[in-house]
Structures are given as C-alpha cells and as structure tokens.
Amino acid sequence: MADKSVLHHALPIFLAGVCNLAFFFASTCRAADLYVGSNASGVTTNFTSGTNSYDNTYVGFTATDSNNTLNVLNVGTLLANTSGIYVGYDGSGNSLVISNGGHGGEC
Amino acid sequence: MAAATAWSFPTAGTVANADGYIGGSILSSNNNALVSGTNSLWTNSGILYVGLFGGGNTLTIASEGSVAAASISLGASNGSSGTLNIGSLGGSDAGGTITAGSIDGGLGTGTINFNQTNNVTVTSMITGTNLSLNHLGTGTVTLSGASYSGGTLVSVGALAGSSSGLQGNITNNGIVIFDQGTNGSYAGMLSGSGAVSKAGGGTVTFTTENTYSGGTVINYGTLTLNASSGKAAKNTVSVTVATNATLLISASEQVNNSAAVTLSGGTIARGGGVSETFGTLNLTANSFLNYGSFSESNFIQFGSLSMGGFTLGVTGFANQNQLAYSASSLIDGASKLSSFTFDNSYTTSFSSGAFTITAIPEASTSAAGLALLAFGAWVFISTTPRFFLPLKLRRWKGDLHSLVWKATRLAASSALAASGRMPMRR
Numbered sequence: 001m002a003d004k005s006v007l008h009h010a011l012p013i014f015l016a017g018v019c020n021l022a023f024f025f026a027s028t029c030r031a032a033d034l035y036v037g038s039n040a041s042g043v044t045t046n047f048t049s050g051t052n053s054y055d056n057t058y059v060g061f062t063a064t065d066s067n068n069t070l071n072v073l074n075v076g077t078l079l080a081n082t083s084g085i086y087v088g089y090d091g092s093g094n095s096l097v098i099s100n101g102g103h104g105g106e107c
Numbered sequence: 108m109a110a111a112t113a114w115s116f117p118t119a120g121t122v123a124n125a126d127g128y129i130g131g132s133i134l135s136s137n138n139n140a141l142v143s144g145t146n147s148l149w150t151n152s153g154i155l156y157v158g159l160f161g162g163g164n165t166l167t168i169a170s171e172g173s174v175a176a177a178s179i180s181l182g183a184s185n186g187s188s189g190t191l192n193i194g195s196l197g198g199s200d201a202g203g204t205i206t207a208g209s210i211d212g213g214l215g216t217g218t219i220n221f222n223q224t225n226n227v228t229v230t231s232m233i234t235g236t237n238l239s240l241n242h243l244g245t246g247t248v249t250l251s252g253a254s255y256s257g258g259t260l261v262s263v264g265a266l267a268g269s270s271s272g273l274q275g276n277i278t279n280n281g282i283v284i285f286d287q288g289t290n291g292s293y294a295g296m297l298s299g300s301g302a303v304s305k306a307g308g309g310t311v312t313f314t315t316e317n318t319y320s321g322g323t324v325i326n327y328g329t330l331t332l333n334a335s336s337g338k339a340a341k342n343t344v345s346v347t348v349a350t351n352a353t354l355l356i357s358a359s360e361q362v363n364n365s366a367a368v369t370l371s372g373g374t375i376a377r378g379g380g381v382s383e384t385f386g387t388l389n390l391t392a393n394s395f396l397n398y399g400s401f402s403e404s405n406f407i408q409f410g411s412l413s414m415g416g417f418t419l420g421v422t423g424f425a426n427q428n429q430l431a432y433s434a435s436s437l438i439d440g441a442s443k444l445s446s447f448t449f450d451n452s453y454t455t456s457f458s459s460g461a462f463t464i465t466a467i468p469e470a471s472t473s474a475a476g477l478a479l480l481a482f483g484a485w486v487f488i489s490t491t492p493r494f495f496l497p498l499k500l501r502r503w504k505g506d507l508h509s510l511v512w513k514a515t516r517l518a519a520s521s522a523l524a525a526s527g528r529m530p531m532r533r
Contacts, residue, residue: 057124063134072120075146081124084153088138088161089131096129098172100119100144 035061037068037094046071051078060091069095119146126153127176130164130189137163142172142203151176155207158182158189158215167192168203169223175206179231181238182215189215194223194244201225202246212238212255221248233272242266242281249286261301270311279303279319285311285330303343305330305352312357313339320344323366325352325373332361333378340366346385348373350392356383359405368409370394370419377407384408388432390417390446396430398423398466406431408461414446424451424466434462 034054037043038061047070057079060068068091072079079085088094120142127149130138138161142149149155155176158164160183168174169192181189191210193202202223210219212235219233219240228249233240239257242248247265250272259266259277266273267284270291277283279301285293286306294314297303302321305311310329316337322345323330332339332355339361340346346362348354350372356362357378364384368375369391376397377383388409396407396419406429421430430447434440440462441455451466 060135060138063132072122075119077120079122081122083124084126084128085122085124086131087127087129087140088135088164089128090134092134092136092138092161094135094138096122096140098120098122098140098142098147098149100147 032056033058036070037065037091038062039065041066041068041091043068044071045069046073047077047079048073049077051080053080053082055081056083057081057085058089059085059087059096060094061086061089063090065089065091065094067093067095069097071097071099073097073099075100119144119148121148121150123150123152125151127151127155128159129156129166130158130161130187131156133160133184133186135161135164137161137165139165139167141167141169142174143167143169143200145171147172149174154178154180156180156183156189157191158187158217160184160187162186162188162215163190164188165190165192167195168205169193169195169198169200170203171201172203173206174203177207178209178211179205179207180211180213181217181219181235183213185214187213187215188217190218190220193219193221193227193248194246196220196222196243198222199224202227202244205229205231207231209234210238211235212257217257221246229272247284261299267306269307269309279321282321283319287311287328303340310355315339316341318342322347323354323362325349325354327352329353329355331355331357333357334361338362345369347371348375348394353397356381360384365410375407377401377405379403380405382406382408386410387413388419389413390415390419393418393420395420395422398425398428400425401428402426404429406463408432412443412446414443417446419447421447421449424449424453426451426466428466429463431461431463433460435460437462 032055034057036045036059059070087096129140157166181191194200202225209232217235217238221242222244223246224244226247230251233253233255235255237257238255240259242261242264245264247267250268253272253274256275261279261281263281265282265284267286269287270285270293275295277297279297279299281301284304284306287309288307290310292312292314297317297319300320303319304324305328306326308328310331312331312333314333316334317339318341320342323340323343324347326349341363343363343366345367347369352373353376355376359382362385365386367386369389372392372394374395374397377399379401382405400423402425404427408431411433437457440457453464453466456463
C-alpha cells in the first residue's frame with residue numbers, strides 16, 4: 001500500500017494488489033496521477049474516506065492492464081481530479097465504482 | 108432524470124474531474140463505471156465519454172446515484188461503442204439522476220438502456236443517428252427532448268414524452284404515451300404489440316403508417332390521424348376516447364376497420380372528404396361524432412352498436428353525410444335511432460347489413476322534404492314521393508298528444524318501426 005508520505009508528494013502513485021486507503025486523519029491527499037493497475041491486472045483499490053486529489057486517475061493504463069477496479073465508497077469520500085479520469089486508458093475490463101456501499105480489503 | 112443540483116462536500120462516494128473516459132483508446136474495451144446509491148456522485152465538468160475509441164464500454168447509474176457532465180458521449184468514434192444503463196441491466200433496482208446538457212451518440216454505436224423500476228424523466232437532449240434507446244424496466248420513462256434516430260424498443264412499461272421527445276421508429280410492446288400541451292407531429296413508425304396513449308391538451312398528428320396492434324387511448328387533447336400513405340392506426344385493436352379528448356380523422360380510412368370503439372364522453376371528428384370504418388361502437392357516457400359540416404357523401408361506419416342508454420350527439424352533419432352501422436334489418440337499425448341526436452334532418456336506408464342515416468337538406472329548402480315523424484329528431488322516411496305517407500295532423504297541442512301506430516307493411520326504406528308511440532312536436 002502507498003503510505004501517506006507518498007501521497008503528499010506530487011508524484012505518481014502506482015497501486016497494485018488489493019489496497020484499502022482510509023484517510024481518517026488526513027483530510028486532503030495530493031499527488032500527480034493515480035494509477036490503479038499500471039502494467040498490472042486484477043488490482044483493486046478502495047477509497048473509503050477523506051479527500052484524495054490527483055491530476056489524473058487511471059484505472060488500467062496500458063493495453064495489458066485488465067480487470068483493475070477502483071472503488072470510491074462511503075459518505076465523505078472524495079476522489080478529485082484536476083484533469084481527467086480514465087477507466088481503461090488502454091486496458092480492458094477495468095472498473096470504477098462510486099458507491100456508498102462501503103467496504104474494502106487489506107493492503 | 109430529474110434535474111440535480113450542484114454537489115457539495117461531503118457526500119457519499121464522490122468523484123470529480125474535468126473530462127471522464129470509460130474506454131479511452133482503441134485498445135480499451137469492456138471497461139465500466141457504476142455510480143450507485145443515494146448521494147453517490149460523479150461530476151465531470153467536461154464531457155464524459157463512454158467509449159471514446161474502444162468497444163463495449165458501459166456506464167451504469169443505479170439506486171439513486173448521480174452523474175453530472177457537460178454532456179455524455181456514447182460511442183464517439185467509428186468502431187467504438189458505449190452503453191448507458193439507467194438501473195442495472197437485468198436488475199430490479201431504481202435508476203439515478205443525470206444532469207447533462209445532452210446525451211449524444213457519435214460515429215460509433217450508442218445505446219441507452221432504461222432498466223429501472225422507478226419512474227424517471229430525462230431532461231437532457233438525446234441526439235445521434237447511431238443512438239438507440241431500449242426501455243427494458245417496469246418504470247415509466249419520460250423524454251423531454253430527442254433527435255436520435257437509431258431506433259427505440261419498449262419491451263415493457265411505459266415510454267412517455269412529447270412528439271419532440273418521441274422520435275423515429277418505435278417497436279412498442281409496452282405503452283407509448285404522447286403527453287403534451289402543445290401541438291406536434293410524429294413521423295416515425297410505431298410497431299409491436301403495445302398500446303398508444305394520448306395525454307395533455309395539445310394535438311399530436313400521426314403522419315405516417317403505424318402497425319402497433321395494442322389499443323389507442325385518447326385520454327386528453329387530440330390525436331389526429333393523417334397518414335399520407337397507409338393507415339396511421341392500421342392494426343390497433345381498439346380505440347378509446349375519453350371526456351375532453353378527440354380523435355380526429357384527417358384522411359380516409361386511417362383506423363383498423365375491426366377496431367372496437369369506446370366513447371367515454373369524447374369525440375370522434377373527421378376532416379373534409381374523409382370516410383372512416385370502425386368496428387363495434389360502445390358508449391360508456393354521452394359522446395359525440397363531429398362531421399365537420401362538410402357537405403359531401405362521405406361516411407363514418409361502425410359495426411354493431413352498444414349504446415348503454417347513452418346518447419351519441421351527431422354534429423356538423425351536413426348534406427349527404429352518412430352514418431352507418433351494422434343491423435340485421437331496417438327495423439333493427441331504426442331501433443337504435445333513439446340513441447342519436449342529429450343537428451340536421453336525415454333519411455335512412457338499409458342494405459347489405461348496414462343501416463345508413465344520410466343527412467338531407469332542411470325540408471323547407473328541398474323537394475325531398477317529406478319529413479313526417481320524429482324519434483327525438485325529425486325523421487325523413489324517403490326522398491321519393493312514392494313512400495310519402497300523406498298523414499295530416501290537425502289540432503294537436505305540443506306534448507299533450509301522441510301518435511301511436513302499428514304498421515303491417517313498411518316500405519324497405521321506411522324509417523318507421525313496425526309499431527311505436529311518439530309525442531307530437533311542433
């Protein structure tokens with residue numbers, strides 16, 4: 001899991017595996033771009049609280065990035081992008097779920 | 108969907124960005140986004156692309172989720188495809204809210220599936236020659252404005268809108284409701300097994316042939332049938348016209364000749380030079396036929412009558428106009444005359460199973476003025492002197508006197524029943 005120190009830097013964040021990002025004490029996190037599955041498949045990332053800010057968000061970046069999922073869950077959880085969000089930039093079978101259903105796995 | 112207001116923090120599951128992409132490049136396919144749950148929100152200050160270049164990309168808005176965008180693009184480029192699901196495809200959940208200026212089909216294939224169980228209103232303009240719309244859920248969908256032309260399927264439930272929103276060919280196996288206070292026309296083809304309904308005080312004109320086989324119900328306002336070729340209600344099984352509603356036939360033979368007609372206080376009217384044949388006529392309230400005061404030998408014909416004790420007012424019944432209905436004999440036909448009120452004099456005849464009532468000029472202006480007796484209105488028994496009954500009534504006083512008769516022989520064209528009683532009228 002990418003920790004908060006990384007998130008506070010304006011650097012790309014590459015997430016792989018199953019991540020549950022809950023920023024109960026950090027109301028704002030800022031980084032350049034968010035990649036959920038870059039050169040990776042089957043990555044699931046859950047935002048479950050807080051404000052998470054990026055320039056761009058990519059769920060599945062390259063052509064081989066498939067079946068990656070970004071969940072934005074729960075009241076008060078915000079994913080803010082100053083530019084765009086791409087669900088399958090080149091990849092296939094990627095998902096964005098915006099819901100108040102609210103649960104995620106371990107990082 | 109119902110118009111949404113601007114979002115504010117904090118809300119549940121919120122994503123905000125400039126442009127959004129579900130399926131960015133030609134290499135990306137079968138990507139999807141789901142916005143589900145009350146207060147879940149995806150705000151795109153720019154365009155939300157569902158299938159910019161890739162195929163099989165999907166956006167689903169369900170269970171009161173919300174999506175806002177300047178516009179939503181479905182299948183923007185050649186070879187791409189994008190689907191917008193309102194409610195989960197194959198599910199049984201509610202839809203959500205879209206706030207967008209338009210939902211646009213592009214050069215690829217765009218599809219909107221309404222799967223939801225609740226009623227939704229689409230305020231966005233729907234455009235695109237390759238964009239199709241499928242109504243698959245049980246909730247009613249109301250379209251405000253549309254110019255898409257990729258076709259519409261109503262599998263179940265009701266699709267409503269004005270003639271500005273209901274466009275192109277519609278395969279209708281549910282209900283299509285034209286609801287508008289202003290006048291407009293529909294020039295597509297309504298097919299399928301479903302029904303068509305008219306609501307709102309405006310007039311909708313069908314200008315092309317339609318083959319839907321369900322009923323045609325005019326609840327309010329006017330439905331005008333005026334197909335330039337074929338019949339505007341070719342296969343409709345029934346026609347129902349309610350109080351404050353009118354079915355206007357503006358070209359001859361627009362309705363299935365077997366369509367059962369129920370008048371519940373409404374009016375069937377016709378344009379000039381128009382004849383129309385219906386199936387059986389059933390009255391459930393006092394209702395009207397308006398012939399439009401066009402003097403010509405055109406007709407409105409029904410099958411058998413079921414008047415239910417109500418009266419059918421025949422207005423604008425001008426010279427040579429005809430009203431016909433099925434009868435087994437002249438007497439059988441004449442027995443129904445008490446259910447009509449005419450605003451002109453008429454004669455009657457019987458042939459080939461049809462009892463025909465034909466408007467004639469006022470007696471004072473025609474040699475055919477052989478008016479004799481009345482069944483609530485003046486009845487002319489013939490236009491030829493041969494059948495004139497030289498009956499002279501003297502010293503009768505209004506409704507104090509009645510004429511009682513029983514005839515053993517009646518001419519074939521006589522309007523008289525074999526026996527009866529009637530008050531005298533001046």
